Amino acid sequence: MTHSISLRRFKSTLVAAVLFGLTFACSTQAETLWVRAGKLIDVERGRVLENQAIRIDGERIVAVADHKNDPSGRWVDWSGYTVLPGLMDMHTHLVGSIMSSEIAAPLYSSAAEDVLKGVENARRTLRAGFTTVRDVGCYRAFTDVALRNAIDGGIVDGPRMFVAGAYITVSGGGGEVTGFAPDVVVPEEMRRGVANSEIEIRQRVRELIGGGATFIKVIATGAVLTAGTTPGAAEYSEAEIRAAVDEAAQYGIFVTAHAHGAEGIKRAVRAGVRSVEHASYLDDEGIALMKKHGTWLVADIYNGDYIAETGRRDHWSEEIMRKNDETTQQQRDGFAKAVKAGVRIAFGTDSGVYPHGDNARQFAYMVRYGLTPMDAIRSATLGSAQLLAKERELGSISAGKLADLIAVEGDPLLDIDKLRQVRGVIKAGRQIRLD
Structure with a gap:
């Protein structure tokens, strides 16, 4: 009797674990967001990168690389904008x-x-x-x-x-x-x-x-x-x-x-x-x-x-x-x-x-x-x-940091007032404003 109950508990636990794993995998995949940046200001190195793809999983940036193709998933097209950290x-x-x-x-x-x-x-x-x-x-x-x-x-x-x-x-x-x-x-x-x-x-x-x-x-x-x-x-x-x-x-x-x-x-x-x-x-x-x-x-x-x-x-x-x-x-x-x-x-x-x-x-x-x-x-x-002593979490568009991004028209390095013309905002991976 004891062995039978233990076996049933084991099977139930195994099924629950598998279902949780599938649910987690699906939710993680569903939360992936790609942002295509026409220009990206890298404040850590003081440079501007062109045609970048930013991968966001959940709240965080996972990768930043040259945009070469469109992987499956949701995309935000900011190819006509300059993208900066929030x-x-x-x-x-x-x-x-x-x-x-x-x-x-x-x-x-x-x-x-x-x-x-x-x-x-x-x-x-x-x-x-x-x-x-x-x-x-x-x-x-x-x-x-x-x-x-x-x-x-x-x-x-x-x-x-x-x-x-x-x-x-x-x-x-x-x-x-x-x-x-x-x-x-x-x-x-x-x-x-x-x-x-x-x-x-x-x-x-x-x-x-x-x-x-x-x-x-x-x-x-x-x-x-x-x-x-x-x-x-x-x-x-x-x-x-x-x-x-x-x-x-x-x-x-x-x-x-x-x-x-x-x-x-x-x-x-x-x-x-x-x-x-x-x-x-x-x-x-x-x-x-x-x-x-x-x-x-x-x-x-x-x-x-x-x-x-x-x-x-x-x-x-x-x-x-x-x-x-x-x-x-x-x-x-x-x-x-x-x-x-x-x-x-x-x-x-x-x-x-x-x-x-x-x-x-x-x-x-x-x-x-x-x-x-x-x-x-x-x-x-x-x-x-x-x-704020939060540079590991905030302040740049880098893998591992919270996904705070904005898009502006033009080049703020040539005309700093362009920062008053915000056209897109993403905070912690969530789209706030997309004009």
């Missing part, structure tokens, strides 16, 4: 509405409304060819985490998101909702990252990571767009920033620093942050420190023009307009010096100040201020992947 923006704000003249705007919508607005912002960003972003903070804690989870779960379309959870900032600092009368109480959900000592900073880092943050954003100086703060003024000491870096490192997580002022930049670099955002008053000493420590520069050098034009048209406050005028050219000059010195550059635009989906407008500014077109493209592909 673009990456390391400084976005997808959740909520874009910047306006109304200082109370963050209080006008609920957390749910902010996330729903983020759904549309994420869709626009992805369709513009940006398949990965670093979302560098939101006023309502963890709304970025909710959007990220919805994208990862396939509920909505959007770029792959790395999220901060909330800003770590001093009371009344660059990461606060400010500009109100002293007796106005800002909701606690908008102050989850407020920390005024090393002990409080460590606590906030743990709370944000526990809530789903995948990196930490420290507001090291005042901000252009935060009322009552001074961009050049340091708001955290070097020891306080280092507390965030050390605490995050225990979880294998990096810290980035919002830092306009020269002293704040240097404190952040010495404290060990992974990247510096904005860097409006970056000086020669700061550049040398960034080069020495391998710190990445993420500078939103298009943004000043948008603020100047839109702010004057829509009557933004005199304070914000003055601070923008004082920092815009200074930031661009520092960026040009950093490029010349060999500082590591990653692409970041501060989308959310300007409308989402026009992220690629900044490429022309980066070329104007010192990058070659190839290096500008690298900053938004392989360079950004390296900043």
Whole structure:
């Protein structure tokens, strides 16, 4: 009796294994996708390949080779386009509405409304060819985490998101909702990252990571767009920033620093942050420190023009307009010096100040201020992947990496603005946009 039951179990297990194997083989074959690229930009070797065939199995690239014939399977014909890795923006704000003249705007919508607005912002960003972003903070804690989870779960379309959870900032600092009368109480959900000592900073880092943050954003100086703060003024000491870096490192997580002022930049670099955002008053000493420590520069050098034009048209406050005028050219000059010195550059635009989906407008500014077109493209592909420490997964069209591809008209190495004319997007092997 026992032998008979064991034999039946063996046969059942064998049949199940065979069926599983057949099902797996069929599903694997069904998931194979071929992409024919008229031109392919190889950001790893700095070259352009012609007439390439890219094989994608499931989410990943399996092979890239000269196109000689058409194997069986599904094909995407991008033979009339230039094909690049999916673009990456390391400084976005997808959740909520874009910047306006109304200082109370963050209080006008609920957390749910902010996330729903983020759904549309994420869709626009992805369709513009940006398949990965670093979302560098939101006023309502963890709304970025909710959007990220919805994208990862396939509920909505959007770029792959790395999220901060909330800003770590001093009371009344660059990461606060400010500009109100002293007796106005800002909701606690908008102050989850407020920390005024090393002990409080460590606590906030743990709370944000526990809530789903995948990196930490420290507001090291005042901000252009935060009322009552001074961009050049340091708001955290070097020891306080280092507390965030050390605490995050225990979880294998990096810290980035919002830092306009020269002293704040240097404190952040010495404290060990992974990247510096904005860097409006970056000086020669700061550049040398960034080069020495391998710190990445993420500078939103298009943004000043948008603020100047839109702010004057829509009557933004005199304070914000003055601070923008004082920092815009200074930031661009520092960026040009950093490029010349060999500082590591990653692409970041501060989308959310300007409308989402026009992220690629900044490429022309980066070329104007010192990058070659190839290096500008690298900053938004392989360079950004390296900043995230995800270069084994992202950043180039190579076997084994996630299949993030875009197609553009023309040659962006001759006219970098061609990157604003995206005609096809594939994210992790899934076709998002085929015009």
